[in-house]
Amino acid sequence: MGLSALGAAIGLIAGAAIVGAAAAEDWLSPHYRDNPLVGKIWSVRAGAFVEPEAVFRAAQFADHVLLGETHTNGDHHRQQAAIIAAMVDGGRRPGIVFEMIPETLQEDLEAYLAGDKADAAGLGAVLEWTARGWPDWELYRPIAETLLANGLAIRAGDIGKTIQRQIATEGLGVLDAGTRKRLMVEAPMPEPFVTALIDELFESHCGFVPREALTGMLKVQRLRDAVMADALIEAGRDDGAVLIAGAGHIRRDRAVPWYLAARSAPGKVLVVAFREVNEGVETVQDYLPDDAGETVPYDFIWFTPRADLTDHCEELRERFSKDK
Numbered sequence: 001m002g003l004s005a006l007g008a009a010i011g012l013i014a015g016a017a018i019v020g021a022a023a024a025e026d027w028l029s030p031h032y033r034d035n036p037l038v039g040k041i042w043s044v045r046a047g048a049f050v051e052p053e054a055v056f057r058a059a060q061f062a063d064h065v066l067l068g069e070t071h072t073n074g075d076h077h078r079q080q081a082a083i084i085a086a087m088v089d090g091g092r093r094p095g096i097v098f099e100m101i102p103e104t105l106q107e108d109l110e111a112y113l114a115g116d117k118a119d120a121a122g123l124g125a126v127l128e129w130t131a132r133g134w135p136d137w138e139l140y141r142p143i144a145e146t147l148l149a150n151g152l153a154i155r156a157g158d159i160g161k162t163i164q165r166q167i168a169t170e171g172l173g174v175l176d177a178g179t180r181k182r183l184m185v186e187a188p189m190p191e192p193f194v195t196a197l198i199d200e201l202f203e204s205h206c207g208f209v210p211r212e213a214l215t216g217m218l219k220v221q222r223l224r225d226a227v228m229a230d231a232l233i234e235a236g237r238d239d240g241a242v243l244i245a246g247a248g249h250i251r252r253d254r255a256v257p258w259y260l261a262a263r264s265a266p267g268k269v270l271v272v273a274f275r276e277v278n279e280g281v282e283t284v285q286d287y288l289p290d291d292a293g294e295t296v297p298y299d300f301i302w303f304t305p306r307a308d309l310t311d312h313c314e315e316l317r318e319r320f321s322k323d324k
Contacts, residue, residue, distance in 0.1 A: 003293060022029060025297060028074035029305035035277040037303040042284045055300050056086035063267025064232050064242045065094065067297075068247035069274050073307040074139040076274040081142035083272070084242055084315035088150045093236030096147055099228060100134050101127055101156040107155060134294040143244065157228045157237040167223060168216035175223075183226040184262040193254035196291040200248060206313035213307045225249055229239065229259035240267065247273050251289070251297035273298040276306040 010165075027033055043050045059065045067083060069076040087094055101109065105127060110152060112118055112126040124130070124137035124142050166174045172185060180186055201214045201221065210218075228243060235241040249255045250271050257269050273289050288296055 012155065027275070028078070029307040032277050032279055032305035033305045033307070035303075036281075037277050037284070037287075038305055040303050042301040042303075044299055044301070045154055048080060050246075050300075055088075055272070055302070056083060058299065059087050059242075059272075060090040060092060060262055060269050061268065062270035063236060064257075064260060064265070064269045065240070065241060065242045066232075066250040066269065067244055067274070068250035068272065069244065070276055070307065071100075071246060071303060072135045072139070073276060073309070074142075075304040077140050078142045079274060079302060079304075080242075081146040081261050084143070084152070085146050085150075086147075087240075087242070088152070093152060093239045095153045095155055095238070095241040096143075097228060097231045097235050098131075099127070099154045099157045099224075099241045099249060100149060100300050101154070102158045102160045102322070103156045103227075104160040106156045109156070113154065116315065120148060123148070125163070126176045126322070127255050153235065154267050155231050155241075157307040158224060158230040164220050164224075168220050170283070171216075172219055172223065183223070183230055184259055185226040187262050189222070189254065189258070192291075193258070194218070197254055199291065206316050208316060221300050225255045228252045228256045229263065229265070231266050232256070232260065233263070247275070253297045271298045272300045272302060274302045274304060277303055278306070297299075 027038070032038070040049050041052065041055060042048075043054060065083065065087070067080045084094070084096065108126055112122065121137075121143050124140070129137040129140075146152075163174065172180055175183075175185075194285065198211055198214050198218055201217050202211050203207065205214075228245060228249060231242045232243055243250065243256060245256070250257070250273065252258070252269070252271055257271060260269060277287075281287070284301065287301060
């Protein structure tokens with residue numbers, strides 16, 4: 001890219017940044033808006049807060065952009081849309097990979113997008129979003145509208161639930177040897193990373209599933225990360241790709257970026273984690289993963305209000321107590 005083109009791209013990105021920053025002032029999420037971290041962006045490399053322009057500029061020059069969200073937080077999805085819009089404004093046309101879309105819906109998705117009446121509402125219906133248990137599709141509309149307005153390709157980033165259940169009970173042998181080798185899903189992962197993954201699964205199931213019973217879930221988790229990495233590689237062959245996924249899937253140390261590195265995928269990886277703030281927790285260090293050691297597994301951390309105060313573990317405890 002020549003100097004004049006580079007200057008024009010940065011100018012476009014700056015314009016998109018203003019739009020994104022202004023939108024962030026009108027938060028959708030209602031909780032802890034007065035936390036001083038809300039709206040701030042921490043650059044891990046700089047060790048300082050930065051403006052949205054820094055994120056947009058980094059995304060413009062990255063090959064694989066991983067955006068880790070809390071699924072129920074509409075503010076996360078608006079900022080994801082702003083990052084994608086900035087890339088487009090800078091002349092990029094990345095493919096967009098969704099954790100939430102299984103491969104089984106890829107053909108239906110492509111058929112719908114090829115029509116002349118595709119809109120955001122219809123896209124949610126084709127993806128069976130609500131029926132498959134994802135949060136309100138309206139939360140994701142900013143992303144959908146950005147993709148449709150710019151004609152960006154959308155790619156499934158997950159495997160079907162049937163295969164997931166088979167792998168959880170029967171193991172990775174359900175997949176053919178060629179697929180397992182290509183995905184690098186059986187590549188040895190450092191033991192501390194495996195232990196951390198099991199701990200994450202244990203906590204996400206509120207401690208109700210014994211650690212020794214999580215072996216099958218661990219295989220599914222690793223496979224899902226490997227499949228997302230594969231989808232990023234395929235979707236990004238022309239002009240890079242963006243991954244929309246839960247924050248646990250974007251960690252550099254043991255998630256999707258680990259598989260990109262294991263496969264020696266070419267190009268620069270950018271990892272942006274959107275984090276909901278907690279009441280009274282006002283320092284960046286308190287939001288860094290405890291199991292990451294000295295290396296923070298993100299490039300930027302973008303803080304937002306919290307969307308929901310529901311204690312899902314308490315809900316499970318009540319359900320289990322009623323069943324007894």
